[in-house]
Amino acid sequence: MFNRLRKPMLLAAAVFVSFAMVTTEAFAAWELDMPIGVTTLSNEIFELHRLILIVCTVICVGMFGFIFYTFATCRRSQGAKAASFTHSTKAEIIWTIIPTIILIVFAIPSARSVIAIEDTSGADLSIKVTGYQWKWSYDYLDQDKFFYSSIDKASYAAAQKGSGIDPATVEHYLRNVDKAMVVPVNQKVRILLTSDDVIHAWWVPELYVKKDANPGFINEMWFEATETGIFRGQCTELCGRGHGFMPIVVVVETQENYERWLAGELAWDATAQNLVATNLNSTAENTLAAR
Amino acid sequence: MSATTQDALHSDDHHDDGHMPTGLDRWVFTTNHKDIGTMYLVTSLVMFFVGGSMAMVMRAELFQPGLQFVDPQFFNSLTTVHALVMVFGAVMPAFVGLANWMIPMMIGAPDMALPRLNNWSFWLLPFAATLLLLTFFLPGGAPAGGWTLYPPLVMQTGDSFPFVVFAVHLLGASSIMGAINVIVTIMNMRAPGMTLMKMPMFVWTWLITAYLLIAVMPVFAGAVTMLLMDRFFGTSFFNAAGGGDPVLFQHIFWFFGHPEVYIMILPSFGVVSQIIPTFSRKPLFGYSSMVYATASIAFLSFIVWAHHMFTTGMPIAGQLFFMMGTMLIAIPTGVKIFNWMSTMWKGELTFETPMLFAISFVLLFAIGGFSGLMLAIVPADYQYHDTYFVVAHFHYTLVPGSVFAIMAAAYYWLPKWTGYYYNETIGKWHFWTSTIFINVLFFPQHFLGLAGMPRRIPDYPVQFADFNMISSIGGFLFGASQLLFVAAVWSSVKGTKKAPAKAWDGAEGLEWTLPSPAPYHSFAEPPEVK
Numbered sequence: 113m114f115n116r117l118r119k120p121m122l123l124a125a126a127v128f129v130s131f132a133m134v135t136t137e138a139f140a141a142w143e144l145d146m147p148i149g150v151t152t153l154s155n156e157i158f159e160l161h162r163l164i165l166i167v168c169t170v171i172c173v174g175m176f177g178f179i180f181y182t183f184a185t186c187r188r189s190q191g192a193k194a195a196s197f198t199h200s201t202k203a204e205i206i207w208t209i210i211p212t213i214i215l216i217v218f219a220i221p222s223a224r225s226v227i228a229i230e231d232t233s234g235a236d237l238s239i240k241v242t243g244y245q246w247k248w249s250y251d252y253l254d255q256d257k258f259f260y261s262s263i264d265k266a267s268y269a270a271a272q273k274g275s276g277i278d279p280a281t282v283e284h285y286l287r288n289v290d291k292a293m294v295v296p297v298n299q300k301v302r303i304l305l306t307s308d309d310v311i312h313a314w315w316v317p318e319l320y321v322k323k324d325a326n327p328g329f330i331n332e333m334w335f336e337a338t339e340t341g342i343f344r345g346q347c348t349e350l351c352g353r354g355h356g357f358m359p360i361v362v363v364v365e366t367q368e369n370y371e372r373w374l375a376g377e378l379a380w381d382a383t384a385q386n387l388v389a390t391n392l393n394s395t396a397e398n399t400l401a402a403r
Numbered sequence: 404m405s406a407t408t409q410d411a412l413h414s415d416d417h418h419d420d421g422h423m424p425t426g427l428d429r430w431v432f433t434t435n436h437k438d439i440g441t442m443y444l445v446t447s448l449v450m451f452f453v454g455g456s457m458a459m460v461m462r463a464e465l466f467q468p469g470l471q472f473v474d475p476q477f478f479n480s481l482t483t484v485h486a487l488v489m490v491f492g493a494v495m496p497a498f499v500g501l502a503n504w505m506i507p508m509m510i511g512a513p514d515m516a517l518p519r520l521n522n523w524s525f526w527l528l529p530f531a532a533t534l535l536l537l538t539f540f541l542p543g544g545a546p547a548g549g550w551t552l553y554p555p556l557v558m559q560t561g562d563s564f565p566f567v568v569f570a571v572h573l574l575g576a577s578s579i580m581g582a583i584n585v586i587v588t589i590m591n592m593r594a595p596g597m598t599l600m601k602m603p604m605f606v607w608t609w610l611i612t613a614y615l616l617i618a619v620m621p622v623f624a625g626a627v628t629m630l631l632m633d634r635f636f637g638t639s640f641f642n643a644a645g646g647g648d649p650v651l652f653q654h655i656f657w658f659f660g661h662p663e664v665y666i667m668i669l670p671s672f673g674v675v676s677q678i679i680p681t682f683s684r685k686p687l688f689g690y691s692s693m694v695y696a697t698a699s700i701a702f703l704s705f706i707v708w709a710h711h712m713f714t715t716g717m718p719i720a721g722q723l724f725f726m727m728g729t730m731l732i733a734i735p736t737g738v739k740i741f742n743w744m745s746t747m748w749k750g751e752l753t754f755e756t757p758m759l760f761a762i763s764f765v766l767l768f769a770i771g772g773f774s775g776l777m778l779a780i781v782p783a784d785y786q787y788h789d790t791y792f793v794v795a796h797f798h799y800t801l802v803p804g805s806v807f808a809i810m811a812a813a814y815y816w817l818p819k820w821t822g823y824y825y826n827e828t829i830g831k832w833h834f835w836t837s838t839i840f841i842n843v844l845f846f847p848q849h850f851l852g853l854a855g856m857p858r859r860i861p862d863y864p865v866q867f868a869d870f871n872m873i874s875s876i877g878g879f880l881f882g883a884s885q886l887l888f889v890a891a892v893w894s895s896v897k898g899t900k901k902a903p904a905k906a907w908d909g910a911e912g913l914e915w916t917l918p919s920p921a922p923y924h925s926f927a928e929p930p931e932v933k
Contacts, residue, residue, distance in 0.1 A: 157783060182748050186749055192749075192751050199690070280468070310556040317786065322789075326643075326650060329650070346860070349789060350549045352556060356862050
């Protein structure tokens with residue numbers, strides 16, 4: 113009889129092994145879990161995610177195990193005879209109370225994190241980010257720095273229907289821009305988010321921030337990156353035809369390089385995928401005239 | 404009024420003579436709950452394939468990075484109309500069809516309480532659906548702002564905008580009338596002795612669902628009417644430039660939208676609660692806690708709507724309230740799943756197709772439930788929100804959830820409807836292909852979402868290519884397997900193996916006391932329930 117059960121059991125096992133195999137190591141395209149992130153809050157949020165994922169997986173595996181054990185032992189073909197019990201108050205109280213306790217255990221750290229996430233006070237610098245159909249603009253308040261940020265030329269060309277360009281040949285396809293946002297490391301950056309037309313959402317997975325850009329209203333959020341690097345994201349709220357084509361690139365740099373960038377000595381180069389000195393490379397003025 | 408009553412009595416006499424209108428008239432003018440149920444079910448199956456074809460086009464476009472087949476705007480229209488068609492054209496009408504067929508038979512009534520209203524509520528449906536689908540051919544194309552119709556984006560819809568609003572109004576009117584009919588029937592036409600707490604679980608879940616429908620469909624109608632006013636009559640409900648707020652729409656929409664998702668899942672709970680005891684040869688475990696859990700879920704559905712909106716910029720207190728409210732839903736839902744597990748425990752299980760689909764429902768709906776719990780945790784939701792993780796979550800609750808329950812119900816009651824068993828081999832093939840491919844289709848989408856792929860995009864960065872290809876392959880195979888369902892239904896309609904009155908040896912309930920196929924009018928004499 114176990115022969116007939118082997119198929120469903122193997123299937124269930126395969127599904128859950130793959131679910132349980134979540135790992136943070138990047139093995140190329142087969143990413144299974146969230147990036148750990150590079151901000152002061154990202155680790156805490158990641159741990160919360162990991163905790164609830166593990167608890168859910170364990171309960172789920174337990175349930176599936178019980179159900180498959182029932183199939184193995186309580187089938188008519190094995191001569192099982194139906195019992196006639198209809199309820200058990202004790203069992204029902206237990207399986208109401210235990211989940212309640214588990215939920216309270218989750219609710220407390222979650223609430224603590226929410227309060228930390230929403231505390232935008234004491235920021236070192238503020239950047240007003242505005243969404244448009246289909247690009248972003250970055251306005252460094254008190255810094256006299258304002259620019260638009262659109263998808264880079266190479267991605268844009270490859271993303272045209274029937275372009276004949278293989279997206280795999282385009283570096284950071286759909287995740288590269290003509291002008292990147294640059295912020296200093298270890299500084300609390302406050303983002304003031306709004307929109308000029310429809311609702312957009314600004315998300316960079318490694319920075320653990322996502323919020324909607326609502327026209328006519330300003331949303332606040334903050335992050336403090338603890339590592340330098342280039343972090344990429346995309347618009348995350350359906351905003352029309354170009355929704356899939358308004359990427360975000362955030363360069364986290366040392367304070368010194370950040371100040372050189374502000375002064376115009378360094379600029380983002382979409383081809384080199386990095387900040388370059390402006391006198392050495394004039395392609396930094398990449399813009400997308402065709403938009 | 405009395406003339407109407409006379410007519411009704413007269414036509415009843417007419418039917419009692421054994422006559423029944425034939426040809427097109429039978430279907431257009433019918434007031435018979437079985438004919439109307441059949442029309443609902445057939446319509447929903449057709450819409451399931453229409454909406455499914457749209458999904459196939461989307462999965463073909465997403466098969467690999469780059470744009471191969473469709474324009475991004477058309478892709479957005481497909482996302483939008485796929486959802487509207489599946490929700491309002493496939494899943495909801497299928498449950499109304501099941502309610503029409505089964506509720507009178509399960510409570511010992513001759514028909515639904517309001518047969519003419521029943522005819523009207525069905526016949527609004529094909530016209531509303533046609534109106535919705537015709538928008539593809541209007542200037543500016545079909546709506547492309549997502550089924551949630553968020554302004555200001557939805558205001559950019561072309562000429563089809565008022566047609567969509569009108570289609571939604573018609574669908575809403577149809578649902579409300581169907582719900583009124585269900586409530587009046589259950590409240591007034593139960594057989595003597597059938598107290599509320601003796602009703603079959605399917606009847607209970609539908610009673611609660613009907614109240615949800617009456618509560619929230621007018622809210623949705625109001626929301627789309629406000630959109631209409633903003634667009635054509637100069638109001639500014641959702642326009643910040645005129646003092647309105649686009650997020651207000653989201654609050655109104657999800658006040659409808661969250662109960663709506665329970666409208667699509669509560670009757671599934673009812674179906675599964677009928678099928679599992681039958682094939683376990685054991686009464687449903689914890690009947691009364693099942694009823695109370697259903698009622699609790701319905702109540703909670705009204706106070707959790709903003710968990711769809713954590714990223715819109717809500718006050719902390721709001722986020723915490725909606726997080727905790729949402730987490731509470733896990734408790735009654737857990738009670739239900741544990742009750743089904745306990746029903747099977749120490750039973751005498753056999754695995755016919757309806758049971759297989761019901762089991763698959765319990766297992767896979769649990770996965771959707773757990774990812775839902777993860778989504779309730781606000782700090783983590785900031786990462787999950789509007790990614791493929793959400794797409795995977797709600798498809799796990801809607802496809803192996805609602806759709807599998809509908810298919811389980813069809814296999815379970817087909818012998819009662821047609822008088823013949825379906826072909827069990829085809830049924831089993833349909834089950835195994837569906838269950839395997841639905842996981843190939845949707846499980847990898849969890850990984851895509853966690854790795855950072857936003858939803859509703861026609862093209863994606865290349866690091867998402869592998870899982871998208873797997874998901875698309877699963878999608879095509881799942882889509883193709885649904886043709887087996889049509890074959891299985893056909894094998895019952897053109898059946899060879901006659902079904903007895905009690906088609907399943909473990910089945911309990913009044914519907915199994917009627918001959919198979921059930922007579923045109925269910926119970927001429929009310930049965931006695933002890």
